[in-house]
Amino acid sequence: MRRGLSPRHIRFIALGSAIGTGLFYGSSDSIQAAGPAVLIAYMIGGAAVFLVLRALGEMAVSNPVAGSFGEYAREHLGPLAGFTTGWTYVFEMVIVCLADVTAFGVYMGLWFPGVPRWIWVLSVVLVVGAVNLISVKVYGELEFWFSLVKVVAIIAMIVGGVAILIFGFGAHNASTGVSNLWNHGFAPHGMGGVVASLAVVMFAYGGTEIIGVTAGEAEDPAKTIPRAVNTVPVRVILFYVLTLAVIMAINPWTTIDSNSSPFVEIFQKLGLHFAATILNLVLITAALSAINSDIFGAGRMLFGMAEQRQAPASMLKTTRNGVPWVTVAVITAALLVGVLLNYLIPDRIFEIIAAIATFATIWVWLMILVAQVASRRKMTAEQQAALKFPVPLWPYGPIAAIVFMVFIFGVLAWFPDTRVAIVVGVAWLALLAVGYRIWVRPQLAPAAEPVSVSA
Numbered sequence: 001m002r003r004g005l006s007p008r009h010i011r012f013i014a015l016g017s018a019i020g021t022g023l024f025y026g027s028s029d030s031i032q033a034a035g036p037a038v039l040i041a042y043m044i045g046g047a048a049v050f051l052v053l054r055a056l057g058e059m060a061v062s063n064p065v066a067g068s069f070g071e072y073a074r075e076h077l078g079p080l081a082g083f084t085t086g087w088t089y090v091f092e093m094v095i096v097c098l099a100d101v102t103a104f105g106v107y108m109g110l111w112f113p114g115v116p117r118w119i120w121v122l123s124v125v126l127v128v129g130a131v132n133l134i135s136v137k138v139y140g141e142l143e144f145w146f147s148l149v150k151v152v153a154i155i156a157m158i159v160g161g162v163a164i165l166i167f168g169f170g171a172h173n174a175s176t177g178v179s180n181l182w183n184h185g186f187a188p189h190g191m192g193g194v195v196a197s198l199a200v201v202m203f204a205y206g207g208t209e210i211i212g213v214t215a216g217e218a219e220d221p222a223k224t225i226p227r228a229v230n231t232v233p234v235r236v237i238l239f240y241v242l243t244l245a246v247i248m249a250i251n252p253w254t255t256i257d258s259n260s261s262p263f264v265e266i267f268q269k270l271g272l273h274f275a276a277t278i279l280n281l282v283l284i285t286a287a288l289s290a291i292n293s294d295i296f297g298a299g300r301m302l303f304g305m306a307e308q309r310q311a312p313a314s315m316l317k318t319t320r321n322g323v324p325w326v327t328v329a330v331i332t333a334a335l336l337v338g339v340l341l342n343y344l345i346p347d348r349i350f351e352i353i354a355a356i357a358t359f360a361t362i363w364v365w366l367m368i369l370v371a372q373v374a375s376r377r378k379m380t381a382e383q384q385a386a387l388k389f390p391v392p393l394w395p396y397g398p399i400a401a402i403v404f405m406v407f408i409f410g411v412l413a414w415f416p417d418t419r420v421a422i423v424v425g426v427a428w429l430a431l432l433a434v435g436y437r438i439w440v441r442p443q444l445a446p447a448a449e450p451v452s453v454s455a
Contacts, residue, residue: 012143012144012147012148012151013140013143013144013147013210013211013293013296019147019150019151019154019236019239019286023154023204023239023240023243027200027204027240027243027244027247028256029197029200030042030197030200030201030204031197031244031247031248031253031256032253032256033189033193033196033197033200034187034189034193034194034196034197035184035185035186035187035188035189035193035253036180036181036182036185036186036187036245036248036253037186037187037188037193037194038194038197038201038244039241039244039245040194041194041197041198041201042201042204042237042240042241042244043237043241044198044404045198045201045202045204045205046205046233046236046237046240046241048400048401048404048405049202049205049208049233049236049365050233050234050237051369051391051392051393051397051398051400051401052208052209052365052368052369052401053208053209053211053229053232053233054229054389054391054392054397055368055369055371055372055391055398055401056068056069056072056209056211056212056229056368056372057211057212057225057226057229057389057391058372058375058387058389058390058391059072059212059368059371059372059375060211060212060221060225061221061222061225061226061388061389062387062388062389064221064225065304068212068300068301068304069085069089069209069212069364069367069368069371070082070085070086070089070301070304070305070310071086071304071308072368072371072372072375073085073086073367073368073370073371074086074308074310075371075375076371076372076374076375076378077367077370077371077374079308079310079436079440079441080433080436081367081371082305082308082310083305083310083432083436083440084363084367084429084432084433084436085363085364085367086301086302086304086305086310086311087305087310087432088360088363088364088428088429088432089209089297089298089301089360089364090298090301090302090331091360091428092206092357092360092361092364093294093295093297093298093301093331094294094298094331094334094335095353095356095357095360096206096207096290096294096353096357097290097291097294097295097298097331097335098335098337098353099353100287100290100291100294101121101124101125101287101291101335102117102121103283103287104120104121104124104284104287104288104291105117105118105120105121105124107280107283107284107287108120108284110280111280122336124287124288124291125291125332125335125336126332128288128291128292128295128332129295129328129329129331129332129335131292132292132295132296132299132323132328132332133319133323133325133328133329134321134323135321135322135323139292139296142292143289143292143293143296146285146286146288146289146292147289149282149285149289150282150285150286150289151239153278153282154239154243157243157246158242158243158246161246161247161249161250162246164176164250165177165178165246165249165250176249176250176251177249178249180248180249180250180251180252180253181245181248181249183252184252184253184254188253195411196411196415198408198411199354199355199358199408199411199412199415199418199421200354200358202358202361202362202408203354203355203357203358203361204240205236205361206357206358206361207290207293207297208232208233208236209361209364209365209368210293210296210297211225211228211229211232212225212368222388225389226388226389229389291335294331295328295331295332295335298327298331299324299327299328299330299331300324300327302315302324302327302330302331303315303316303324303327306327309440309443310440314326315327315330352420352421355412355417355418355420355421356420356421356424356425358408358412358418358421359409359412359421359422359424359425360425360428362405362408362409362412363425363429365401365405366402366405366406369398369401369402369405370402372391372398373395373398373399373402376394376395409422
């Protein structure tokens with residue numbers, strides 16, 4: 001593969017992965033669970049994610065490889081850990097992407113109600129899949145512009161919301177004001193509500209780990225990865241916290257439900273009666289951005305695993321531009337299941353997908369943290385001192401983050417609406433363990449060296 005991703009590409013790829021469905025729609029569910037206290041949940045979750053990314057950054061700067069954290073888990077925790085981490089990340093990307101391609105069909109249906117949804121789903125899968133086959137630089141440039149649209153829309157919403165609060169632009173509702181953050185109860189459901197919201201909160205932050213996946217194709221990993229790791233989490237936290245604070249100040253949290261997006265209210269109060277059209281355009285861009293990143297991330301992970309003989313060797317084949325075309329084709333084909341989902345999707349599919357994706361995300365983050373701790377323990381004092389991008393607060397920061405990730409598994413298991421994620425997640429890991437023992441372990445027995453194939 002070729003190093004064609006610049007610093008701005010990597011920063012916006014990570015922003016694009018983290019800012020999407022979790023903010024535009026999932027935020028309504030988290031607000032209902034915790035009220036304005038959900039802001040605390042986003043800050044706590046953001047701090048934990050920052051430590052995850054710093055742990056990933058430490059390893060990525062020292063060893064920028066394709067497959068990233070899947071390879072780090074294999075190297076420091078063993079081949080089984082690497083196998084489950086890599087395939088679980090691919091599983092996460094496919095699950096989330098299935099939701100995004102289906103959502104794209106729904107969004108386009110608002111403008112073209114007479115066109116069957118499956119046509120839009122099929123079209124977006126084939127078009128985005130084809131884009132990913134051109135070159136990594138084209139992918140990075142496209143993702144930059146997709147993400148830029150989302151970022152500009154969020155900034156515009158925050159500025160517009162502040163204008164409503166301070167100057168009363170377009171506001172005709174006496175209940176609008178910062179006091180809404182506490183007048184109706186800052187934490188109406190107590191700490192239990194804050195804890196319950198963490199499942200959706202952590203789902204929202206999922207995707208930021210794609211920074212590590214880009215390391216193998218970054219132009220200068222020693223510079224680009226630290227910059228992205230240090231800036232992206234802060235920006236994501238600010239976007240989420242400021243956005244939701246403005247939304248709940250303009251509209252009492254009791255009036256926000258999951259049947260509509262709170263973003264429409266902001267534009268409507270500004271007197272923009274075409275708010276639904278603006279939001280739909282942003283949502284379409286968000287879906288395209290997410291699909292683009294998911295295909296890239298899952299494909300690159302499979303390529304890295306194939307190098308270690310933990311995935312079929314055919315996935316090592318690349319185009320003349322250095323794009324692993326077989327992995328992109330496989331992920332694209334898997335997304336065609338999204339056409340079927342348009343007929344079978346139930347009303348609560350978002351909550352179910354979010355919960356399952358959260359399990360997969362937390363597992364990957366946990367493996368990143370544990371792999372980093374294991375790698376440090378293998379180092380001499382001189383090697384630790386020579387690290388170019390060491391994780392902060394060592395060893396207490398990573399340990400606290402590990403405890404937090406285990407706690408999130410407990411949250412998923414405790415609440416009935418998310419318990420299915422634990423069932424599916426455990427079954428998935430069990431299947432991977434069986435698959436590893438039957439197909440992968442025999443190949444690794446001779447301690448074979450990584451292979452490389454191009455076409």
